[in-house]
Amino acid sequence: MIKVAVLGYGTVGSGVVEVIERNNAQVSKKACDEMHVKYILDLRDFPGDPYEDRVVHDFNVIVEDPEISIVCEVMGGVGAAYQFTKACLEKGKSVCTSNKELVAKHGPELLALAKANNCNYLFEASVGGGIPIIRPLNSALTAEKIEAIFGIVNGTTNYMLTKMEREGADYKEVLKQAQALGYAEANPTADVEGHDACRKLAILLSLVTGKNVSSEDIRTEGITTVSAADFAYAKAANMTIKLLATGKVREDDSLEALVAPFMVSKDHPLAMINDVFNGVFVTGNMLGDALFYGRGAGKLPTASAVVADVVDCARHPGKTVTCFWDAEPATLADMGEATRRYFLRAKEEAKKAVEDAFGQAGTVLDESIEGEFGYMTAPMQERDFMAAYKGLGDRVLNYIRLL
């Protein structure tokens, strides 16, 4: 029998227990052994909960119990979660987690610690919720030189952008609705400023390169400046707006990494990823494009990914599943050199100035918004775009990159 401990009985933690209990026949079969949740660590008590007898308050009960071979860390944060994870791995107990913050911050160290102790640190649930994306990168796309990743990896902002597109609503209005529905937190910063997507991108790009990509080094722009007007122009151009986590491997193996809102053609598969769904678009040099799509968040989908990791650990007792993510830093490219098209909105009176700044190769979009116009540049370097854009001062209203 495989005895599992769950650290944290919040949303994901209760989901993990539910998945293991409700799908016990499937999970035990796939793990080739009966699976059982022995402990649930939480500071609180849960009187009346069907599993209240398994709740313990002392982490040492778990780490000192030789029967526990696999631990699910679903507490979140980088304090106690980090200490507990290290303590488990040092004892040779595998750890499966949904904690993207901890994975992004300490991934290489914890992977090395797992390897040194012949156990595993697995984190399928840290990116894309229930969508298998970590495992495909580690174990399926192994014949590929991955050239690019474009992901919609934050459900909150994708929900908001989808609503803005469908209802013509403005950012603030939609944020309020998302908060009322529990899709956005009272302090939505981590989502709307792109920090959550940035952490997930750091994890994906670390796995793509095998080196460490620090989330702090990734240029990150959120969706707070995206307006109903931007969507009106996007719609007229048969496009939509998505918050994309993007990475491109250049010829010299340096990495273009960027989280930002992008205008995406409605014909692109990423355009059909709506509401709280996530999708990760991967381009390999042999495979071409592949897309992994599904529920990027939510109690049960996320828990399902954690439990899939538990099954993987159970199948590999005493063996570390191959994963390349060294502490050596990846080389990030100068994003000023990235070349693409840009959309911008400007005040009516700046039309000549915009055309002078960006040339006649761009396209003026005269939509029905009074006092302003939209413009799409020809392909140009980010450095040149930004210099020209800033040079226009308060005559320009917003810009969005084109995919």
Added chain:
Amino acid sequence: MIKVAVLGYGTVGSGVVEVIERNNAQVSKKACDEMHVKYILDLRDFPGDPYEDRVVHDFNVIVEDPEISIVCEVMGGVGAAYQFTKACLEKGKSVCTSNKELVAKHGPELLALAKANNCNYLFEASVGGGIPIIRPLNSALTAEKIEAIFGIVNGTTNYMLTKMEREGADYKEVLKQAQALGYAEANPTADVEGHDACRKLAILLSLVTGKNVSSEDIRTEGITTVSAADFAYAKAANMTIKLLATGKVREDDSLEALVAPFMVSKDHPLAMINDVFNGVFVTGNMLGDALFYGRGAGKLPTASAVVADVVDCARHPGKTVTCFWDAEPATLADMGEATRRYFLRAKEEAKKAVEDAFGQAGTVLDESIEGEFGYMTAPMQERDFMAAYKGLGDRVLNYIRLL
């Protein structure tokens, strides 16, 4: 060093050699050992080919060479391919294949043989070309009770249906174009009659149930009756037509399996899978919906999947990767009980007869096609639909199921 033999130097075989050679740095790193193609088995010689010195004509050279630990069977067919695969597995040599016909026909036997000899029989490339779908089912969605699979798994027919949709062209015309472009074979039966999709569905459903689903037991209808008129009605209803390989697990664990053209809402993610792309939509009881999308065929994408299997074998020397597919037959449900809506086309004069047969709950679609009309039924059992449809004799022109 990992020494590999490739059986068959056709399209996929030459792709396998190309992937291993061109991506040798990536492949060797992921396999944790240098990978080398030692032999290529083919009856022909390839003078001038960069790898002509590796070509052998005698299978015994390969099977008797103890240095060869992994063999790629990319010959196709169920004759020599079957004999060679058995011989390799009996010698403890893992076999990786793109041969869906052989996998569908002898999967459980070959998997058992691999297990008995502590090696592997892997077949990621047999379904969905380069898209990781076999590995996600075996190793990623392990915490799920899979409830349904809906796949577009035949690139040829998807290319043809996409062209029919976009150009309003008729079936025969598009088939000729597809043959001219090499997307369809001179004898297109296996593709257009759905047999290829059926074999792939048998493989997927065997992995979902862990029991054997025989392709011969799956009701299979091809696209030969789909017409420009069908697409005109579909378009008017904001739908399109796709050849779907479908499986649903009923409450009693019996399986509804069907390959047939379906009308699909343009809002459904499967509707955006166009041209030669493939996509497999999987529904789990915890995860909800997930979609795996990419290039379902082609030399390099298919070869990439074969080589990913080679990497997996290299990572598990002397160990059989877990895969549940027993010889015990899965229980197939009576498809007559399946309940869904149906579209049909009928001659103008049959309007009253159609409404009498299918009731007022359906919808008449009066499009601009002279002398006929379309009709969509309310949800009903397949048995009842078929009886009523056949009862209308030659007054009805075609029917298509609704997703």
